[in-house]
Amino acid sequence: MADPVRGRRWADHRRTLEAIAWKYRTNSPWRDLPDELGSFQTAHKRLIRWAVDGTWEMLLAAVLSAADADDDIDWTMSVDSTVVRAHQHAAGALKKGRWSSAGRSAKAEGPIRW
Secondary structure, eight states: OOOOOOSOOOOOHHHHHHHHHHHHHHTOOGGGOOGGGOOHHHHHHHHHHHHHHTHHHHHHHHHHHHHHHTTOOOOOOOOOTTTOOOOGGGGTOOOTTSSOTTSSOSSOOSSOOO
16 A cells, blocks of 8 residues: 655745745745745745755756856955955054063053954
8 A cells, every 4th residue: 555645735935936036035024924925934944854865956956067067157256344354463453572571662652442
């Protein structure tokens, strides 16, 4: 005897993908998902389920291999100050010899500014 079917059919994948894309494009909470994109619970659960079972990695690999086959890959990287760490000397750190053992160098004048 065959196993009984549990649950109901999945919502349309395309609509769910649109819901996930909308959420990340707008940076809005899941609960603000428009009604025409379906239930926010469905979209969120499927996002998590696909992350756990490796579906997103398989989709990325398929898209990259198709683009590579068409010689259509062009890597562009965007770097901003929120992800770049500067070396301590670039951040205005004090240099050796600036302060003497008495506290301040003979060259320093005026109040100490941090």
